[in-house]
Amino acid sequence: MTTATPVSLNEAVLNEAITGLTATPKTLAPWLFYDERGSQLFEDITDLPEYYLTRTERALFRTHADDILREFLTPGAPSTQAFRSPDTFTIAELGAGSASKTGLLLQAATRLQPEILYQPIDVSASALEAAESLAATIPGLHVHPQVANYVTDPYTLSHTTWVATRPGAPGPDSRTRDSQDPRPTDTPRSSDPTSDPTPRARVLALYIGSSIGNFSPDEAQAILRRLRSHLQPGDALLLGADLAPSAHKPIATVLSAYDDAAGVTAAFNLNVLARLNRDLDAAFSLDRFVHRARWNANESRIEMHLESLIPQTVHIAGQRISFAQFETIHTENSHKFTDEALTHLLTRSGFTPTRTFHDPTRSFALTLAHTL
Ligand code: AVI
Numbered sequence: 322m323t324t325a326t327p328v329s330l331n332e333a334v335l336n337e338a339i340t341g342l343t344a345t346p347k348t349l350a351p352w353l354f355y356d357e358r359g360s361q362l363f364e365d366i367t368d369l370p371e372y373y374l375t376r377t378e379r380a381l382f383r384t385h386a387d388d389i390l391r392e393f394l395t396p397g398a399p400s401t402q403a404f405r406s407p408d409t410f411t412i413a414e415l416g417a418g419s420a421s422k423t424g425l426l427l428q429a430a431t432r433l434q435p436e437i438l439y440q441p442i443d444v445s446a447s448a449l450e451a452a453e454s455l456a457a458t459i460p461g462l463h464v465h466p467q468v469a470n471y472v473t474d475p476y477t478l479s480h481t482t483w484v485a486t487r488p489g490a491p492g493p494d495s496r497t498r499d500s501q502d503p504r505p506t507d508t509p510r511s512s513d514p515t516s517d518p519t520p521r522a523r524v525l526a527l528y529i530g531s532s533i534g535n536f537s538p539d540e541a542q543a544i545l546r547r548l549r550s551h552l553q554p555g556d557a558l559l560l561g562a563d564l565a566p567s568a569h570k571p572i573a574t575v576l577s578a579y580d581d582a583a584g585v586t587a588a589f590n591l592n593v594l595a596r597l598n599r600d601l602d603a604a605f606s607l608d609r610f611v612h613r614a615r616w617n618a619n620e621s622r623i624e625m626h627l628e629s630l631i632p633q634t635v636h637i638a639g640q641r642i643s644f645a646q647f648e649t650i651h652t653e654n655s656h657k658f659t660d661e662a663l664t665h666l667l668t669r670s671g672f673t674p675t676r677t678f679h680d681p682t683r684s685f686a687l688t689l690a691h692t693l
Pocket of ligand 1: 366374530531532534535578579586589653654655
């Protein structure tokens with residue numbers, strides 16, 4: 322996959338369009354989906370009856386939020402009713418979006434620790450505004466957002482509690498801090514006020530939503546290795562991934578999640594051409610292409626393509642792009658994992674998987690992996 326270079330967005334769209342559409346086979350990178358219209362269509366997809374991923378992962382958070390935190394803080398310890406966190410911790414999230422599922426975990430976190438710092442990282446500033454608004458509904462939650470592309474941009478993960486750690490410096494939560502809070506911002510907070518003035522917090526990093534599936538195996542490893550380099554012993558990753566078809570999960574179920582009856586995924590896929598028309602003044606006729614979703618068993622992935630219904634030529638920024646009838650533009654891969662493949666990916670990225678939470682039909686997995 323090609324990612325946006327640090328030029329203007331329109332230039333990045335143009336580079337991607339020309340590079341991808343003059344290649345053989347033709348491709349367009351999936352980041353092109355997510356303009357304003359595409360982001361709305363993706364939100365609509367997550368509510369579709371066929372798109373089981375979001376609701377299954379949400380149900381896992383609803384059922385297991387307390388177990389996930391207990392396992393993060395005390396790996397392997399038996400579940401006891403009266404659990405107290407042995408350490409201070411903070412929660413970070415790559416590609417947080419609006420963080421609607423994460424709210425369930427954050428709520429559970431505030432039952433263990435009265436104040437919790439949440440560090441969402443996302444390329445979309447408007448999505449982060451929605452993540453920030455969680456602070457209004459979860460007492461004790463402090464949100465420190467970062468606008469960054471976690472694949473290409475630098476990002477940071479704080480290992481301190483939510484208050485400022487340098488005298489006089491604004492704290493990580495300075496944008497969201499409750500104005501009623503009586504503590505001065507340069508007062509570090511710790512369960513033991515006489516302890517280290519910059520108390521270390523363990524980090525639980527979330528990478529959920531099966532976003533990992535949209536990258537090639539090498540790219541996925543690079544993303545996780547980079548995340549691992551920000552983590553320290555005692556930290557952990559919670560990875561959410563869609564599972565491969567199995568005896569409990571027919572291929573047809575997976576395929577229909579990417580080819581729904583209402584045509585929302587088709588509209589999402591075709592929006593990439595509409596975006597090229599809008600952003601680059603290209604001249605794609607959307608009714609001359611159709612959405613195709615295919616299962617590629619060798620690569621264990623759903624592929625999305627746009628197929629040209631007729632032979633045609635389209636002009637983009639002075640370039641002629643010719644299509645044969647039935648020729649496709651490959652727009653997305655969505656890898657589906659076995660538990661073994663997830664273990665392999667995590668291990669070679671420097672993590673030790675410690676526990677996996679499955680839904681009853683083993684459609685989706687939330688895997689907790691420690692840094693050890
Ligand atoms: C964002 N990502 C995890 C989605 C997926 O399922 O691969 C994107 C998507 N493409 C079509 N439908 C949803």
